[in-house]
Amino acid sequence: MKILLVEDEPKVAAFLHQGLSEQHHQVDLAADGLLGLRLARQGDYDLLILDTLLPGLSGLEMCRQVRTQNTSVPILMLTALGETDDKIRGLDAGADDYLVKPFAFQELLARIRALTRRRHDVPPAGGVLRLADLTLDPASKMVHRAGQPVQLTAREFALLEYLLRNQSRVVSRVDILEQVWNTSFDTGSNVIDVYINFLRKKLDKDFSPKLIHTLIGMGYVMKEE
Ligand code: CA
Numbered sequence: 001m002k003i004l005l006v007e008d009e010p011k012v013a014a015f016l017h018q019g020l021s022e023q024h025h026q027v028d029l030a031a032d033g034l035l036g037l038r039l040a041r042q043g044d045y046d047l048l049i050l051d052t053l054l055p056g057l058s059g060l061e062m063c064r065q066v067r068t069q070n071t072s073v074p075i076l077m078l079t080a081l082g083e084t085d086d087k088i089r090g091l092d093a094g095a096d097d098y099l100v101k102p103f104a105f106q107e108l109l110a111r112i113r114a115l116t117r118r119r120h121d122v123p124p125a126g127g128v129l130r131l132a133d134l135t136l137d138p139a140s141k142m143v144h145r146a147g148q149p150v151q152l153t154a155r156e157f158a159l160l161e162y163l164l165r166n167q168s169r170v171v172s173r174v175d176i177l178e179q180v181w182n183t184s185f186d187t188g189s190n191v192i193d194v195y196i197n198f199l200r201k202k203l204d205k206d207f208s209p210k211l212i213h214t215l216i217g218m219g220y221v222m223k224e225e
Contacts, residue, residue: 001046001116002026006036006062007078008054012101016049019105033057040066045073047116050095052079052086060093067094071151072141074115078103088194096155097181114182115154129164131211132224134203136164143203150202155180159195160203163212163222172219196220 003020007013008031020027028043030036034056040048048066050059057065063075077090077098087098097111129136133146141157143150152160162180163171173192181191196212204210213221 001112002028002044003047003049003112004028004030004036004039004043004045005049006030006033006054006059007049007051008032009051012051015105016108019108023109031055033059033062037062037065040073041069047112048073048075050075050077052077052090060089063090063093063095067153072154074154076111076115087191091191091194091198094153096153117182129161129167131164131167131222132209133207134164134211136161145203145207152199152202156195156198156202160199163199163220167222170215170219170221175219 003025005013005016005020005027007016007029010031013029013031017027017029028039028045030039033054036050036054037057040062048063050062052059054062059077063077066073066075071094074097075095077087077095078101079086079090079098080101087100090098096115099108099111127137127139129138135142135144136157137143138161143152143157143160159176159180162176176192196214200212204212209225211222211224213223213225215221
């Protein structure tokens with residue numbers, strides 16, 4: 001895979017660059033956010049790994065700007081702080097996942113596999129998924145509500161696809177973590193609720209009927225009410 005790594009700490013950057021290269025990835029390295037953004041716009045990357053605090057342009061702002069042009073490239077944020085607020089700001093800026101420093105290299109590889117698996121390994125199963133006036137096309141990665149295109153990040157798309165494939169069935173947070181995140185996430189994290197809210201804002205807020213429903217203590221279900 002072709003990976004863009006934007007990290008300003010030389011030791012961390014060198015360690016990650018070497019480790020990923022040994023895994024046969026092609027890694028471009030930028031040490032500040034402005035150069036990172038320029039490379040991200042020029043290069044056809046399979047994955048972006050962005051440190052949160054960067055000179056020039058923060059990782060969050062870089063993520064936001066990348067997302068205005070490219071909604072599908074998976075973005076993994078590295079955060080040194082590990083505070084929920086930073087994680088959520090990263091996700092809000094359009095990142096697909098985050099990793100708290102310090103982390104084990106194997107954990108990084110697991111996240112990379114989970115983030116890129118969908119794009120490379122999973123053949124689209126079946127045709128267009130529908131619920132009321134919502135459609136999701138696994139092949140073209142297009143989502144429409146009431147005929148209007150809806151822009152989703154890779155992770156939002158994966159979550160919506162999973163919910164639609166299980167429509168009218170209650171799925172638990174554990175189901176979602178296993179099936180959509182492919183990884184055991186921080187326990188106690190409210191990342192799924194955050195993502196459900198992203199989907200609600202994009203898909204339900206301005207439309208009727210509401211399609212995403214919360215069952216307190218049980219999970220979520222997509223259905224026409
Ligand atoms: Ca930094």
